[in-house]
Amino acid sequence: MSSSFSQELLISTLVLLVPMYFYFRCSSRSKNPTMLPTNWPILHMLPSFLANSHNLHDYLSIVLAESGHNFKAHGPVGSRMRLLITCDPANVRHIFTTNYTNFPKGAEFAAIFDIMASSLFTIDGAPSLRPRAKIQSVLSSPRLVASMATCCRDKVENGLLPLFSHLASTGTRFDMQEVFSRFMFDLAATPLFGVDPGLLSFSLDMSMPPMDVAVAMDTVMEVGFIRQLIPASCWKAMRRLNIGSERKLHTAHTVLRRFAAEMIEERSKITLNGGRCALSNDDEHEDILSSYINDPEYTDNDFLHEVLLSFMLAGRDTIGTTLPWVFYNLAQNPGIVSIIRSQLSPIASRKPLRLYPSAPIERKTVAAADIMPSGHEVKVGDTILISLHSMGRMEDLWGKECVSYNPNRWLSKDGNTLRYVPSHKFLAFNSGSRICPGKEIPVMQMKTVVVTVLWNFDVEVVEGQIIQPKPSCILQMKMDL
Numbered sequence: 001m002s003s004s005f006s007q008e009l010l011i012s013t014l015v016l017l018v019p020m021y022f023y024f025r026c027s028s029r030s031k032n033p034t035m036l037p038t039n040w041p042i043l044h045m046l047p048s049f050l051a052n053s054h055n056l057h058d059y060l061s062i063v064l065a066e067s068g069h070n071f072k073a074h075g076p077v078g079s080r081m082r083l084l085i086t087c088d089p090a091n092v093r094h095i096f097t098t099n100y101t102n103f104p105k106g107a108e109f110a111a112i113f114d115i116m117a118s119s120l121f122t123i124d125g126a127p128s129l130r131p132r133a134k135i136q137s138v139l140s141s142p143r144l145v146a147s148m149a150t151c152c153r154d155k156v157e158n159g160l161l162p163l164f165s166h167l168a169s170t171g172t173r174f175d176m177q178e179v180f181s182r183f184m185f186d187l188a189a190t191p192l193f194g195v196d197p198g199l200l201s202f203s204l205d206m207s208m209p210p211m212d213v214a215v216a217m218d219t220v221m222e223v224g225f226i227r228q229l230i231p232a233s234c235w236k237a238m239r240r241l242n243i244g245s246e247r248k249l250h251t252a253h254t255v256l257r258r259f260a261a262e263m264i265e266e267r268s269k270i271t272l273n274g275g276r277c278a279l280s281n282d283d284e285h286e287d288i289l290s291s292y293i294n295d296p297e298y299t300d301n302d303f304l305h306e307v308l309l310s311f312m313l314a315g316r317d318t319i320g321t322t323l324p325w326v327f328y329n330l331a332q333n334p335g336i337v338s339i340i341r342s343q344l345s346p347i348a349s350r351k352p353l354r355l356y357p358s359a360p361i362e363r364k365t366v367a368a369a370d371i372m373p374s375g376h377e378v379k380v381g382d383t384i385l386i387s388l389h390s391m392g393r394m395e396d397l398w399g400k401e402c403v404s405y406n407p408n409r410w411l412s413k414d415g416n417t418l419r420y421v422p423s424h425k426f427l428a429f430n431s432g433s434r435i436c437p438g439k440e441i442p443v444m445q446m447k448t449v450v451v452t453v454l455w456n457f458d459v460e461v462v463e464g465q466i467i468q469p470k471p472s473c474i475l476q477m478k479m480d481l
């Protein structure tokens with residue numbers, strides 16, 4: 001065993017066991033009257049964050065409201081965890097636009113999401129320019145966008161509506177998050193690979209295909225969340241030992257790589273046999289994979305897998321996470337449902353992203369020391385966590401009704417136009433030069449789903465349920481009945 005590994009092991013043991021012991025022993029005696037994390041000697045604020053990790057997004061909203069939108073946190077001595085947690089629009093504009101090059105995602109982010117380490121999601125600066133231009137050109141192809149719209153309508157009509165009709169006619173309660181995970185899995189994979197995995201198909205006894213790949217994608221996001229919460233030395237030691245969450249992640253990576261390889265193979269069989277791609281009815285293949293396979297820069301298989309998986313995560317996780325929250329909000333606001341039914345308003349589908357942004361936290365590092373507009377100093381190597389979830393819930397940004405779902409807040413006074421809200425205040429699709437290049441696609445897909453479902457069904461939340469976000473890098477819904 002190398003000395004650096006022994007050191008990692010020692011730190012991980014210290015970090016996982018000792019803080020919990022001290023936290024629970026001392027928290028009852030704590031004189032800290034606020035919700036702000038207690039700053040313990042040696043372990044600093046880690047115990048508070050670990051103890052609130054099951055509900056971290058809400059916890060951060062409380063901490064940021066109490067501390068005036070910015071909070072400096074420290075991990076255990078020697079862990080090099082120095083964080084500025086913020087939801088301050090002025091800081092966000094500084095990080096994403098004004099001084100953008102000073103705040104890369106950083107090497108640690110690429111390590112945390114190692115399954116897509118070389119994809120656009122984890123790289124910055126000059127190396128990101130070509131991949132971004134490539135994605136932008138792929139996603140702006142009118143043929144692709146048109147076939148994605150057709151594919152979405154088809155999946156809603158022949159997949160989602162029959163499923164909901166069956167569930168409604170049998171009075172079956174169901175897990176909205178699971179249904180939309182399946183739906184979006186098919187809808188993301190079809191334009192990507194030209195093959196429909198058929199996860200939404202069902203038989204009359206309600207058996208549905210296994211979801212192991214979708215579950216593996218969830219694992220990447222859940223373990224990514226844990227990796228951000230604990231010192232890097234700790235999860236790296238666990239990875240070497242292949243224990244706990246790291247063992248689960250290792251299995252998930254295997255499932256995902258196998259899936260990408262199978263889909264590529266499936267796609268080539270279709271091409272070889274002169275078959276038609278599931279995305280379009282003509283012989284010209286419009287799927288995203290074809291445009292990468294034919295590009296000499298993507299001949300390395302591992303690299304291609306990373307790119308494809310990052311596309312799956314971009315397409316499935318974001319919308320699959322947002323839709324259950326949309327219906328959750330609508331089920332509790334019948335007045336808004338009536339307005340949508342009478343006007344088929346597009347606003348409802350996009351705006352829940354203020355309260356429930358599918359990517360609730362953005363992470364940046366500091367390349368050179370800087371002073372933020374809020375006056376906070378940041379040093380080289382510091383991490384900045386931008387809490388989008390908190391930003392949508394700050395009273396001084398959104399008014400007294402900040403936690404209410406009220407799509408009318410986005411309308412101008414006469415109700416005829418959408419009010420302008422800058423992206424550094426409504427960050428759901430990111431801001432500045434790295435704004436989501438696919439953002440028109442989810443808006444189109446979500447409008448199709450919301451309008452069609454509301455036109456055909458009444459949606460109700462099962463009484464007595466506790467509905468919360470899962471502790472993960474994406475804001476999936478967790479239901480406890």
Ligand code: HEM
Pocket residue numbers: 120121132135139314315318319322353357358359362363427428429430433434435436437438439441442
């Ligand atoms: C509700 C739906 C969506 C939301 C809320 C969303 C939001 C975001 C956010 C916040 C980022 C920045 C991530 C980061 O830098 O850490 C991003 C990037 C990206 N999104 Fe989306 N997205 C959505 C749907 C989609 C879809 C459907 C696609 C593709 C078909 C897509 C493609 C991308 C790509 C390629 C990037 C990387 C851009 C870059 O790093 O330069 N997104 N998205």
